[in-house]
Amino acid sequence: MIDAPAQALESADAKTIVDALWSNWPIVVTLRAADIGMVSPDRMTDFIRNFQDLSDAGLISYEAFVVGPGGPQVVDATLTARGRALLSTRIHPPMMPHQLAS
Numbered sequence: 001m002i003d004a005p006a007q008a009l010e011s012a013d014a015k016t017i018v019d020a021l022w023s024n025w026p027i028v029v030t031l032r033a034a035d036i037g038m039v040s041p042d043r044m045t046d047f048i049r050n051f052q053d054l055s056d057a058g059l060i061s062y063e064a065f066v067v068g069p070g071g072p073q074v075v076d077a078t079l080t081a082r083g084r085a086l087l088s089t090r091i092h093p094p095m096m097p098h099q100l101a102s
Helices: 004-008 012-024 041-056 081-090
Strands: 029-032 064-068 071-079
Touching: 004 041, 012 029, 012 041, 012 071, 012 081, 041 064, 041 071, 071 081
Parallel strands: none
Antiparallel strands: 029 071, 064 071
């Protein structure tokens, strides 16, 4: 049996995307390929593929995926509960989310 969520996290690019979302959780973010250093056309394609793989595995969700002259961007992206659960078992020590209010 293939563990799709774990398999989606195998690439360094996927880990970079997930780290960017984890560091902002629980706040949703608009993430651009350039924000994580994926600026060449080939790297932008990798960005799109990795976001699709992470979404298909149920680890992230987003409101919209836009590809335009400025490159691809994912609007209102965040980690799902499944994504946070999987990450909490893989990150040592676990990262604490930002506190919204005191």
